[in-house]
Amino acid sequence: MGLESLIGGEGFLTTTVNSIVNWGRKNALWPMPFGTACCAIEMMATFSGRYDISRFGAEVVRFSPRQADLLIVSGRISLKMMPVLQKIYRQMPEPKWVISMGACASCGGVFDTYTLIQGVDQFMPVDVYVPGCPPRPESLLDALFEIQKLVGQERLDSGKHGS
Amino acid sequence: MESTVVDMAANDAAYDALTPDLQSLVIDQTEHQGQVALTCKTEHQRQLLEHFRNEQGYDYLVDVTAMDHLGMDRPERFEVVYVLRRIGASGHQFRLHVWLSEDQAVLPSVFDLWDSARWGERETHDMFGIVFQGNPDLRRLLMPEDYPAFPLLKDYPLKGAGERRQFTRVVPRGDQMVEEEPEDYPTSIGRGMHTPEYEEEVRRDSKPR
Numbered sequence: 001m002g003l004e005s006l007i008g009g010e011g012f013l014t015t016t017v018n019s020i021v022n023w024g025r026k027n028a029l030w031p032m033p034f035g036t037a038c039c040a041i042e043m044m045a046t047f048s049g050r051y052d053i054s055r056f057g058a059e060v061v062r063f064s065p066r067q068a069d070l071l072i073v074s075g076r077i078s079l080k081m082m083p084v085l086q087k088i089y090r091q092m093p094e095p096k097w098v099i100s101m102g103a104c105a106s107c108g109g110v111f112d113t114y115t116l117i118q119g120v121d122q123f124m125p126v127d128v129y130v131p132g133c134p135p136r137p138e139s140l141l142d143a144l145f146e147i148q149k150l151v152g153q154e155r156l157d158s159g160k161h162g163s
Numbered sequence: 164m165e166s167t168v169v170d171m172a173a174n175d176a177a178y179d180a181l182t183p184d185l186q187s188l189v190i191d192q193t194e195h196q197g198q199v200a201l202t203c204k205t206e207h208q209r210q211l212l213e214h215f216r217n218e219q220g221y222d223y224l225v226d227v228t229a230m231d232h233l234g235m236d237r238p239e240r241f242e243v244v245y246v247l248r249r250i251g252a253s254g255h256q257f258r259l260h261v262w263l264s265e266d267q268a269v270l271p272s273v274f275d276l277w278d279s280a281r282w283g284e285r286e287t288h289d290m291f292g293i294v295f296q297g298n299p300d301l302r303r304l305l306m307p308e309d310y311p312a313f314p315l316l317k318d319y320p321l322k323g324a325g326e327r328r329q330f331t332r333v334v335p336r337g338d339q340m341v342e343e344e345p346e347d348y349p350t351s352i353g354r355g356m357h358t359p360e361y362e363e364e365v366r367r368d369s370k371p372r
Contacts, residue, residue: 079306079307079310079326079327080306080307082330083330086330086333089333090333090340094335094338096335112321112322113321113322113323114314114319114320114321114322114323114324114326114327115306115314115323115326115327116327117327117330118327122328122330122332122345123330123331123332123333123345124332124333124334125334125335
């Protein structure tokens with residue numbers, strides 16, 4: 001069963017540092033929820049029992065950006081909130097990834113007004129967008145898988161990991 | 164138990180209880196679906212409100228708000244609205260409308276009569292730029308503190324004057340976070356809406372097939 005059967009009787013395996021680090025990272029993402037609207041309700045549903053994001057190793061929700069490596073922006077971001085979001089993004093240690101969840105975070109949604117940011121991707125990098133208003137938990141799980149694919153492609157000597 | 168139901172039948176009571184010289188300050192009196200609105204000029208606002216508070220016992224200022232009648236055929240540009248209510252057995256409510264000119268968009272504050280005026284006046288100032296003289300705290304309430312405009316004015320564009328594009332882009336480069344000019348991605352409805360490509364797409368998609 002499980003990993004032991006792959007390792008075999010000898011108790012060791014050969015791999016690259018890159019692969020094993022990526023394998024560890026992508027199966028233990030620590031999300032920082034930035035929920036400002038109804039998308040956050042779907043995000044909470046994704047975290048809780050019925051959809052259970054912990055099946056994919058991302059259940060350690062951190063409300064401190066210093067301990068997180070995945071920022072989930074779920075909801076409308078207003079003029080007043082954008083500096084806060086940027087500050088939180090700055091506080092996250094490298095490497096870090098960002099999910100822009102729902103129409104409002106991705107493009108302003110139906111709120112094309114003076115006070116609403118028309119897509120957080122203008123002012124910070126976004127790795128995966130989730131369409132929907134709000135997206136269902138399955139969509140957010142799918143976004144997590146996309147993030148896991150991205151994490152799997154990381155190279156340790158790339159700029160993402162700092163020096 | 165005392166009833167707090169709004170007594171619609173007694174809606175004219177506020178006007179009827181005014182003394183004749185105060186009644187002469189009310190320049191208009193309308194009723195729509197049981198809601199009475201009295202109108203007065205800027206200079207009589209304080210006098211009437213003091214009377215309603217102290218003599219008639221309107222102990223609850225439900226809201227202070229305003230309307231911008233720019234470009235409409237009205238006596239003045241702004242109309243400030245006070246919603247007054249009397250809590251208790253004789254409870255009923257009505258509105259006092261005050262015309263306010265664009266050049267002199269200043270009214271005396273009534274925060275000393277009702278504490279709730281502090282917030283209502285602050286929000287009205289935030290949205291319309293109307294100054295309530297004497298209010299100790301007219302800081303921005305809903306908008307950012309450095310916001311340059313009053314967004315509910317009719318001559319202010321719905322999508323703003325570029326304020327929502329004012330941020331720099333925060334990007335990680337190596338072990339540092341650097342700030343760059345914002346990037347324009349075509350993902351946004353708001354930003355992509357009026358490009359020639361989008362117009363062409365709409366034209367193409369709206370043709371019958």
